[in-house]
Amino acid sequence: MNATVAQLTARSLFGRRRILLLLALPAVPLLLSLIVRMATGPDEQIARTLMQTLTLGTVLPLFALIAGSGAIGPEIDDGSIVYLLAKPIRRSEIMWSKLAVASASVVVLAAVPTFVTGLILAGTADRLALGYAVGVAVGGVTYCALFLMLSVLTRNAVVVGLVYALLWESMVGGFVSGAQALSVQQWALAVTEWIVGARAQALGVEAGVPLGAAVPLLLVVAIGSTWFAGQRLRSIRVTNEE
């Protein structure tokens, strides 16, 4: 961890118009939950559907995509990364600092609003709010690490990340159950299922992978992709846009 790198990353992530997207995304489920609450009152089933499909399935991957690729992508794009790389800081340390900032933004701007969404719709019943908030936090950190690595590997990180997040996880994962084993969303859901506990099955919180597999997978992907990104950053080529 390097405080200066983290500070610079935070400034580029929250300083420009990017912050508008980062604020707008988690606000959507929050507003929707308020409307539903006023229209129909508290409802655990709607709470689960909303947090499952909207928050975990759509908002979180997009949020992590913007935060993760935004933490390093623009610097590589305009070539200003060379000024950072020229400093005597370990390349892996740069990646860890950037991951820390992106992860912090996921926890503060995505997991906390998810908790509030859950409270609005379901109260503290069955720890549904807490379960999804923690699921969003751990899934979000893993997504951020994954998209940070993609940004180091390719110029088209946002598009590749999108294809993974929207197509692989929601379309392929919906039809082919084997694909669920390779989905960050399912791993995060396993954590949620564990926190919700006994009533999880009845509420429909069902992950495609067991918790014992999900936690190691989350850790391996988050740590592994950050490590690999650090390795690739040691020999990165800064070229102009074609």
Added chain:
Amino acid sequence: MTTTTSGGTSDRGVIHDIGYRHYTGPRLGRRHIVTALYADSLRGAYGLGRSAKSKIIPMGLFVLMAVPAAILVLVTAVSKVTEIPGGYTSYTFKLQALIPVFLAAQAPVVVARDLRFRVMSLYLSRPLRRDDYVLAKYAAFATAVFALLVTPLLILFAGALLLKLPFGEQISGFLPALAGDILFALVLAAIALMIASVTPRRGFGVAAIVTVLTVMTTVGLSAEAIAAEHGSWTLAGHLGMISPFSVVQGVQTWLFGADNPAPAGPQGTAGGLIYTAVTAAVLAGCYGFLLLRYRKVSVS
């Protein structure tokens, strides 16, 4: 360096000769510039005339859109049923997750480079006007999106004709879908280009377009479904209009009698009129925004 005022077509000075290489042939004028810009932008949207790397994403998405159609035709041929499974109109709707990816990836390609590398001044030093530039870019991108949407339909239709399925049924399914795809292309291209024209940074443009489209689609569909569950169909119909896909789908249903996979869709004649009005307003709003945006682009 000579500055001439071409007779009648433009009231401003036009730089023809920048002193590099002299040209004495005919000067083709504004219309030809617009057509050339259109053709070049359309090719650029699919990475034609650019590096192999920039072809991967648009061409890959193009193939991904078309392959299921070919499979459907094969399935129809093998199973000897008398209709295309799923029909024409729902094809675009079923694969709608792919469309925002194409819009997000390629809309910045069409407009962001010219802004980022500040080459607008070069375009505008010719008899091309700012509005012509917007028209050419918008037409090119709408055509690119239309090509993406219509190719699978053409495959389905050609397959159906080759399998000698009843022609009347096929054409009455194909034409509404074709009309709907023209509308889809016009509306989606306008929204995507509007967002892309605001930012010269490609990565941010991609993220912004996909966020706006995905969030609006998801919110629209969820709100519509929740309202429909409570039996308030009129409200559900209105809420569906949050999603750009549902708006166009609604117009397609109302005007051309296509099937509507949305939970509610436009309710009655009033609903259909509102959907049509919203579609027209979105189109006019986005195009107007583009015109205003390019009036402000500095040429220096």
